[in-house]
Amino acid sequence: MMKLANLPKPFFVLAPMDDVTDTVFRQIIADCAAPDLFFTEFVNVDGLQSPGREKLLKKLQFNDIERPIIAQLWGKQPENFYKTAKEIVAMGFDGVDLNMGCPVKAVVKNGACAALINNRELTGEIIAAVREGVGEHLHVSVKTRVGLKVVDMSWIEYLLKQKLNMLTVHGRTAAQMSKVPANWDLIGQARQLRDELSPTTAIVGNGDVMSRTQGLELAKKHKLDGIMIGRGIFNDPFVFAEQSSWDNYTRQHRIDLFAKHVKLFAKTWQPGERAIHTLNKFCKIYINGFDGAKELREKLMQASSSDELLVLLNQTSKE
Numbered sequence: 051m052m053k054l055a056n057l058p059k060p061f062f063v064l065a066p067m068d069d070v071t072d073t074v075f076r077q078i079i080a081d082c083a084a085p086d087l088f089f090t091e092f093v094n095v096d097g098l099q100s101p102g103r104e105k106l107l108k109k110l111q112f113n114d115i116e117r118p119i120i121a122q123l124w125g126k127q128p129e130n131f132y133k134t135a136k137e138i139v140a141m142g143f144d145g146v147d148l149n150m151g152c153p154v155k156a157v158v159k160n161g162a163c164a165a166l167i168n169n170r171e172l173t174g175e176i177i178a179a180v181r182e183g184v185g186e187h188l189h190v191s192v193k194t195r196v197g198l199k200v201v202d203m204s205w206i207e208y209l210l211k212q213k214l215n216m217l218t219v220h221g222r223t224a225a226q227m228s229k230v231p232a233n234w235d236l237i238g239q240a241r242q243l244r245d246e247l248s249p250t251t252a253i254v255g256n257g258d259v260m261s262r263t264q265g266l267e268l269a270k271k272h273k274l275d276g277i278m279i280g281r282g283i284f285n286d287p288f289v290f291a292e293q294s295s296w297d298n299y300t301r302q303h304r305i306d307l308f309a310k311h312v313k314l315f316a317k318t319w320q321p322g323e324r325a326i327h328t329l330n331k332f333c334k335i336y337i338n339g340f341d342g343a344k345e346l347r348e349k350l351m352q353a354s355s356s357d358e359l360l361v362l363l364n365q366t367s368k369e
């Protein structure tokens with residue numbers, strides 16, 4: 051079993067981001083500058099235990115270079131969490147995380163993710179079901195926010211009393227979406243509560259970290275075990291490096307990195323499995339920071355297949 055205690059202090063985590071941190075992007079990041087821990091995108095257990103299963107299973111694909119890796123699950127039915135947790139063990143993951151923070155309206159309305167903040171009974175059942183499913187094999191963690199509509203530290207206390215192996219706290223309420231700066235003092239409070247209630251739970255802080263240096267400062271200030279970075283990766287694919295080399299990446303390096311991503315995308319996702327436009331986000335990451343980048347992006351984003359994209363990237367390299 052992966053031991054969080056063996057990770058560096060503080061450890062750095064790549065945040066789960068749906069339609070972004072798939073196995074393809076995780077492999078690219080692992081090659082650029084790997085975090086100490088990866089998460090999958092969130093995967094719905096109720097869907098996984100339904101006829102729609104095959105499509106969702108692909109979201110749980112990973113490669114050894116992405117280790118240690120935690121599968122992130124969400125859903126409503128404890129029975130489906132139990133069945134999926136058993137499968138997660140068999141797939142060889144290093145841990146299982148439960149999403150209790152996603153604020154997307156349709157999801158919350160349905161009673162899942164951030165809605166669990168105000169449904170302790172179901173939360174308890176879900177954690178118990180997952181624990182039963184993974185047995186002694188995997189550690190169990192939760193990623194959440196500091197409240198649903200208003201800040202509610204009793205939620206964090208409740209989770210700490212569940213003696214999780216790790217708790218990631220995003221310093222905003224669900225109602226705040228991403229509209230206000232993350233409140234790191236509340237993350238610091240969660241860390242203090244941890245000392246009282248569950249000393250063995252690792253606390254990971256999340257929200258608006260744009261560099262490793264900033265992450266180290268926040269970890270030191272609030273005495274955190276780990277720092278999770280999500281959107282910071284959009285500005286710098288080497289954000290987890292001690293010394294990022296992104297500023298020294300030439301136009302050609304950046305084009306080559308995008309081509310590497312597109313080739314891996316084409317190898318991983320069969321036509322129709324993942325829309326080609328999901329590559330546009332990556333186009334913005336890589337095709338950036340050099341003269342003519344904007345015009346090139348506009349051209350690349352018109353492509354209707356990965357083959358077409360690769361031809362365009364190849365032509366561009368020769369210009």
Ligand SMILES: Cc1cc2nc3c(=O)[nH]c(=O)nc-3n(C[C@H](O)[C@H](O)[C@H](O)COP(=O)(O)O)c2cc1C
Binds near residue numbers: 257259
């Ligand atoms: C496009 C996108 C997709 C996301 N998908 C997930 C997800 O699947 N699971 C999850 O727990 N959080 C998800 N999040 C939230 C991030 O993991 C993270 O908590 C949030 O972006 C704040 O961290 P940051 O400021 O470092 O980006 C997503 C965020 C974005 C921007």
